[in-house]
Each structure stands twice: as C-alpha cells, then as structure tokens.
Amino acid sequence: MKQLEIFVERIILASRWLLVVFYIGLAIALMLYAVSFGVKLWKFATHITSSDEAEAILDMLGLIDAALVASLVVMVIISGYENFVSKFDEEDKVHWLGEIDANSLKIKVASTIVAISSIHLLQIFLNVDKYTGEKLMWYTIIHIAFVVSALFLAFIDRVTAMTKALNKQKQQEAPKL
Template sequence: MKRLELAVESIILASRWLLVVFYVGLGLALAVYAISFGKKLYEFLATVLLLDETDTILKMLGLIDAALVASLVVMVIISGYENFVSRFDAHDGEVHWLGTIDVGSLKVKVASTIVAISSIHLLQVFLNSSSYTNAQLMWLTIMHLAFVVSALMLAYIDRVMGHSKAAKTEGVTNTGPEL
C-alpha cells in the first residue's frame, strides 16, 4: 500500500512539469504581442507629426498599456515557473530577484498591474469620451473600481497572511526552553 501511495505522489509531483507547456506558450504569445507592439509603434512614429496632442497621448497610452500587459505576462511566466515547477539555476546574478516573489505577492502584483492597465484604458476612454455614452462611461468606471477594490483586498489578505506567518514563526522561535 505504501508503494502505491509513493507512486501516486510521484505522479502528482511530476505533473507540475505540465505547466511548462503553458509558460512556453505564454512566451510564444508574448513574442506575437511584441510584433503587435512593433506595428503600433511604427504606426505612431509614421503619423506623429500629423496627430494632435490628445491623439498623441492616446497612442502613447496604448504603448504603455502594451508594455504593462507584456510585463504582466513575463511576471506570470517567471514567477509561476519559479513557484510551481522548479527554481532557476543561477546565471551570474542575472536572476537574483526571482526567489523573492511568492504566490501571494504575485497575486498582488498581477492585480496591481491589472488596475494600472484598467486605469490607462479608462484614461483613454475619458480622453475620447465623445465616442461613449454616459452609461458606457459609468459601467467602465464601475468595472475599474471593482478592479481597484479587488487589488486592495488581495493586498490586505496578503498582508494579514504575512503577519500571521511572522507571528507563527516568532511563536515557534520563542517557545524553546530558556537557559
């Protein structure tokens, strides 16, 4: 029976390597998105002298939005691989920061990035508000506020969990016999 249990546990642990397919796929999707970004950048540069200030800002916000989305994908790929699959081997100090992002921190960073992306999108909408109805503006604002509240709640939960882990660690450290 113990042999069966060990075999099942080995299969379950080995299944984490299936996540590599998702991370490699996200890397490929990021490469495709980089091509899309290059196209947006080219179109912006080709028309920059013809655009008014509002259109220039809208185009730049679109580029910033794309950079945030790309950063989010990289954050998920690297942190997900590091947390769920395997630690990265040292590459001469290039990746010293990798082990510092745990799952809770990753959720907060992802939520914060989504809020930033939503903020940029909402700013684009308000700069071009004549193209939207009041109802559309209201719902886009409500959706953005929902993202903000969600990010704040995730940050709060992460902080509470961090304090409870610290308290447990201190409790374990301080329960030893006094000399």
C-alpha cells in the same frame, strides 16, 4: 500499498512539468504581442507629425498599456515556473526571482491589472464624446471593482504576513520543555 502511494506521489509531482507547456505558450503569445507592439509603434512614429496632442497621448497610452501587459505575462511565466515547476539554475543572474513568491505575484498581477485598467479608463475619458453616460458609468464601476479587489488582496497578504510573524514570535518565546 506503500509502493502504489509512492507511484501516485511521483505522478503528481511530475505533473507540475505540464505547466511548462503553458509557459512556453505564453512566451509564444508574448512574441506575437511584440509584433503587434511593433506595428503600433511604427504607426505612431509615422503619423506623429499629423497627429494632434490628444491623439498622440492616446497612442502613447496604448504603447504603455502594451508594455504593462507584456510585463504581466513575463511575471507570470518566470514566477510561475520558479514557484511551481523548478528553480532556475543560474540563480546569480536572476537573483530577484526568489523575491517573487505566489502571494507577491498575486499582488503584482492585481497592481498591473489596475494600472492597465487605469490606462484604458484614461483613454476612454480622453474620448468621452464617443461614449454614452451609461457606458462611462460601467467602465468606471469595473475599474473600481479592480481597484477594490487589489486592495483586498493586499490587505489579505498583509494580515497573513502579520499572522505568520506573530506565530513565529510566539514559537520563539514559548518555553522550551
């Protein structure tokens, strides 16, 4: 029976390598998105002299939005691989990787989503005449939902960290028997 247990545990541990397919898929999607970014950048560069200020700002916000989305994908790929699959062999070249655990990744992802949502909302407000009042209200409510969710995640992370620190302190102060 113990051999069966060991076999099952090895399969379960090996299954983490299936995540590599998702991370490679995200890297391919990121390459395709880079092409899309290049097209947007080219369009912006070739039309900059014929664009008015509001149009130029909207185009730049679109580029910023794309950069944030790309950064989010990179965060998920690198942190996910490091946290769930395997540590990178060249730790000295990517020393900052160890600083991104699953909890901090959630906070960074939530913050990035709020930033992306903020940019979209700003783009909508710069084109306010193209939207009905009801649509503006719903876009704003959705954005507020993202903000509140990110705040709750940050709050939960903070409470968890404080609880861990308090438990660690209690363990250190406990009399040794």
